[in-house]
Amino acid sequence: MSMGRVSGGAIPAVTARVAWAACPKGTPAMWVRDKLQELFVDSDFADWFGGDGRHGVSPARLALVSVLQYAENLPDRQAARAVACRIDWKYALGMDLDEPGFDHSVLSEFRDRLAEGDRADRLLQMMVDRLATAGLVKRRGRMRTDSTHxxxxxxxxxxxxxxxxxxxxxxxxxxxxxxxxxxxxxxxxxxxxxxxxxxxxxxxxxxxxxxxxxxxxxxxxxxxxxxxxxxxxxxxxxxxxxxxxxxxxxxxxxxxxxxxxxxxxxxxxxxxxxxxxxxxxxxxxxxxxxxxxxxxxxxxxxxxx
Structure with missing residues (x-):
């Protein structure tokens, strides 16, 4: 399977308008998008996939879904449903309102790739660095990051x-x-x-x-x-x-x-x-x-x- 690509695009205008009309104060998922633009980009995962085969779901999108899933304590089935149905998640992911989601099994397959070697810890460290650059977390000396839990x-x-x-x-x-x-x-x-x-x-x-x-x-x-x-x-x-x-x-x-x-x-x-x-x-x-x-x-x- 080759890597799908969606990062680098703006939030669709209709999605943004409907999301803010439905949630005038925003939601945590929307705040993540506004503060960080794109927490992950597809190029972060370039060495995870081969160049042949059909395109899969964007790994940057799956990584952000995994973060939102953990934040809201959702199992795979519910997280996949949120991607398809929730306006604030579509806003965070930069999706059109009529864009379909994906099967929940894709999240498990993504975690299998994530668990190889030190990929998970490298990705978590990358996320912490970007949060610090955006001023959302403060650096205080050395901090150990561990994505296992x-x-x-x-x-x-x-x-x-x-x-x-x-x-x-x-x-x-x-x-x-x-x-x-x-x-x-x-x-x-x-x-x-x-x-x-x-x-x-x-x-x-x-x-x-x-x-x-x-x-x-x-x-x-x-x-x-x-x-x-x-x-x-x-x-x-x-x-x-x-x-x-x-x-x-x-x-x-x-x-x-x-x-x-x-x-x-x-x-x-x-x-x-x-x-x-x-x-x-x-x-x-x-x-x-x-x-x-x-x-x-x-x-x-x-x-x-």
Whole structure:
């Protein structure tokens, strides 16, 4: 893949006009653009890519997205959605309003390139130098820069969603195959906990909330795997593809790690989220009924007391 290039251009006039009309006081993302113009330029990444192949997403754009993603504590899926949908991010990135975003997997691929050698630390030092030149940070002697915790925090947010979704997929496969056996392993409350696809916006926020959620998922995953691989379990249970995936991926890992590496990680601390208005009446009840679909939710409803 060759390097995509977008840096060096001005903010589209329509994007600037709409952004300031919608956010008269600006936002942190808009302030970054106004203070620094372009925090990164594509030439900073010239040695990361070959000269052949199709053009990818601009690395300068992906680097700035990664900074905004870390600042707002967003997993990859939400960050990619912000690029496509949020006006202030389009302003910061110099994008046209109708310019599409990119698949969230591109961010993970960019981090893989970033993690090679000392690229991450060199890029972070470059960013600090430009912030100092712009007068946004002051130099006080020698300062050690280390990007490891930034990369780890963003990866962990996406990993939480991945592990919980893997457990949910395994449970749905088991409830379709043999609901009676599964009833002896889990409680109906699991149907409420894992009945819907796992998404970041539905997960607890804040350090304590995330830590408790991780322990819950880890404990549930370990309990399920212990039952699956118990000598009394039917042989077919271990042969379910989704169960094999869960066994090899994450719940057991989370359970082993416990709070040593997760609960004490300050990088997981989220910000308070605005509460959404919930409509009332028959229309709202209909929406809730439509959301409560899927074999796990139905399992919980059938067996709840």
């Amino acid at each position: 930034v990369l780890a925090a963003v990866r962990k947010l996406s990993r939480v969603e991945l592990v919980a979704e893997t457990l949910r997929t395994a449970l749905e496969a088991l409830v379709r195959v043999d609901e009676v056996w599964l009833l002896g392993v889990i409680t109906p409350e699991w149907g409420q906990r894992y009945g819907r696809p796992i998404r970041y916006e539905h997960q607890p926020k804040g350090q304590t909330g995330v830590s408790d959620y991780l322990l819950q998922v880890g404990g549930d995953g370990m309990a399920l795997l212990q039952a699956v691989y118990h000598s009394s379990a039917p042989a077919w249970v271990q042969a379910v593809a989704e169960v094999e995936l869960a066994a090899g991926l994450g719940p057991a890992v989370l359970a082993r790690r416990r709070t040593t590496a997760l609960a004490g990680d300050q990088d997981l601390q989220g910000t308070a989220q605005p509460q959404r208005h919930t409509p009332t009446g028959q229309r709202a009840r209909g929406r809730r009924r439509r959301a409560r679909t899927g074999p796990l939710v139905e399992f919980g409803d059938r067996h709840s007391t």
